[in-house]
Amino acid sequence: MNRSSKILRYVSRRLIQGIPIILAIVVLNFFLLNLAEGDAVDVLAGEAGSATPEYMEEMRKKFGLDKPLAVQLAVYLKNVIQLDLGYSFRHDMQVTELIIDRFWPTLILMVSTILLAVGFGILLGLFAAINLNTWKDSVVSVFALITYATPLFWVGLMMIILFSIKNDWFPTSGMENSAMFYEGFERVKDIAHHLVLPTITLSLFYLALYTRMMRASMLEQYGQDYVITARAKGVSERRITFVHVLRNALLPVVTMAGVQVGALIGGSVIVESVFAWPGLGMLAFESLFARDLNLLLGIFLLSSALVVAVNLVVDVVYCFLDPRIEVN
């Protein structure tokens, strides 16, 4: 059997493996909903504020809450499969619709963060590995240690103090200046301007992570036999570093960028609520205050599914990038 059909089989097998995980998360979601005080209708009606007992009875019937738990679970599963995550009374919208609405700002923030963190992480790690055990290496290590230990929300607030309050360089919050009605390129510029501080804040932690990983990955590659071979051939150290070692060292780091997406979603809740960035994280923060549990569960479900999907994509990309990976 040739490699491409092997990979195809691997992908379909991974897809099938992902299904039980998603299913387990949906079931977990269902039980969490049941764990909350009162039943789902109480949670929903709490949002409506002025729900009458008759209305709540009707809702219980509609959600099948008068039926046994197993039937309820089946109804819930059916709804989720149809992408019906319920209704947010606070926003007067379908949860699914609301989530799709707020997905794009988060995607913009995440993509720019990954680019910044991976890019600079690779550069810093490379820099540290080239200058191994010198003061330059130590500075990078200390920087990584400190950013690794800093709470994201605090970094965000310090950024606001320094760059928005003391120096009026960047806006404190929001995604765009909607009062200005910018269009086209002007609007892109405005959003980019708002994007700077949240992106830097969210990047810092991952920057530290990728720096350490890149450094370790470079050092590991330096110890491989092919480096000795290259030296014996008389290849210059410069060429060994930048052509041979760098290319091999990049692979695990780029892969890790995908694996970290779950943590990134968590970080974006914090960063979005600091900078009032109108994405999913901010929506989660708002739903906490509004006690809109159903909405929070929807966000949770979607982000879990996103992690499963990204992990799958990363695994498949890895197969293509590194022919040594066994797909069986």
Added chain:
Amino acid sequence: MEDFWKRFSRNRQAVLGLIILSIVIFVAAIANIIYPGDPFLYSKFPLSAPGENGFLLGSDSIGRDVASGIAHGAKTSLLIGLIATLAAVFIGVIFGAFAGYYGGIVDDILMRVTEVFQTIPSFIFAILLVAIMKPSIESVVIAITVVSWPAVARLVRGEFLGLKNREFVQACHTLGMSDIRIMLAEILPNCLSPIIVIGSLMVATAILIESGLAFLGLGDPNVMSWGFIISDGRSMLRVAWWICTFPGIAILITVLAINLVGEGLNDALNPRLRERN
């Protein structure tokens, strides 16, 4: 033991971390003596700058002492970090030990469960759990435990897999020891080092999660914490930078110190690993 200290103290960063951590623990221990009374108690000096009106690190919008809050918050952070980690290690060891020791279907089932918990974005999961259980010390500890144990389970499983076929374990089987006894008394002591290391690093992560939850308003409303001071001082950012700044530095220093100690433990407990580098 002497050997251990020698190796630990060879890592200067780790010693520095231990000193800082001891200071934080000391401040937490004497919080009630240096700042007696309720840290939530307001005074008639709101928004005093650091040093003004006898407030070392300033006061917040209703005149609460930031320094007092930090001292009392140290207790909260350390306790939550420690208890949540102990609980997570306990659960992780049970899962990992059974999965690694028995293998086969037991391993399959336990690892599938672990995988699900590892896939879920942990911080959002923690938010959800606390929101459902209502914010309190207990719910925060439970939430951090639930999102932390899978890493331990994976580690312990790996260790058990590596050890279960070794000769000393086979000898135990020949002696007729029960499985539980072999697992607890024979195999577990042999993988304590990596468990201690991962545990120490988990305390740091737990403190970061706790502060993040408190910042989002999910801390125990009756207990002072660093995240709470920062979230409360947010609206005063323009006029009183100190309210948010100092508790953040406290978190940073504590987490950094624990990480350094953890790395020092790693060096001291896994000497082979160190020599290899």
